[in-house]
Amino acid sequence: MEAFSNYDLLDAVTHKKVAEGHKASFCLEDTTCDVGVRRRYACTAHTQGLGPGCYDTYDAHIDCQWIDITDVAPGNYILKVTVNPDFLVPESDFTNNAARCDITYTGTHATARNCKITSN
Known part of the structure; x- marks a missing residue:
C-alpha cells in the first residue's frame, strides 16, 4: 500500500499545506x-x-516516520494525520481516521498540543 497514513503540516491561519509526509x-x-x-x-x-x-x-x-520541515519557517501550524486515507483497509468505522494537533515550531523544536480525533 503506497500510503497507509498521510502526515500534513498546515499553516494555522490559512490551512494551506506547507509540508507533508506519508507512511507506506x-x-x-x-x-x-x-x-x-x-x-x-x-x-x-x-x-x-x-x-x-x-x-x-x-x-x-524507521524510515518514513517524519515530515521534512527543513524549509518551514518558525510559527504556528496544525499537524493532520490521516490513517487509511484511501479506505483500502476494511474497517467498522472510518470516522475516527484523522487527528489534528496544534503545533508551535520555534525553528529548533516543535511542540504539539490540543490533539483531537476529527472526521477529516
Whole structure:
C-alpha cells in the first residue's frame, strides 16, 4: 500500500499545506494491545490486521516516520494525520481516521498540543 497514513503540516491561519509526509505499509499487525486485550494479528503468522484495542506501532528511527520541515519557517501550524486515507483497509468505522494537533515550531523544536480525533 503506497500510503497507509498521510502526515500534513498546515499553516494555522490559512490551512494551506506547507509540508507533508506519508507512511507506506507492507503489513498490519497488533504490535501493542491495551491491558486485557489479546493480540490476534501478526505478520509472521501471515494474518494481517488490527484488532480492537491494538496498535501497529513504529519507532521514530524507521524510515518514513517524519515530515521534512527543513524549509518551514518558525510559527504556528496544525499537524493532520490521516490513517487509511484511501479506505483500502476494511474497517467498522472510518470516522475516527484523522487527528489534528496544534503545533508551535520555534525553528529548533516543535511542540504539539490540543490533539483531537476529527472526521477529516
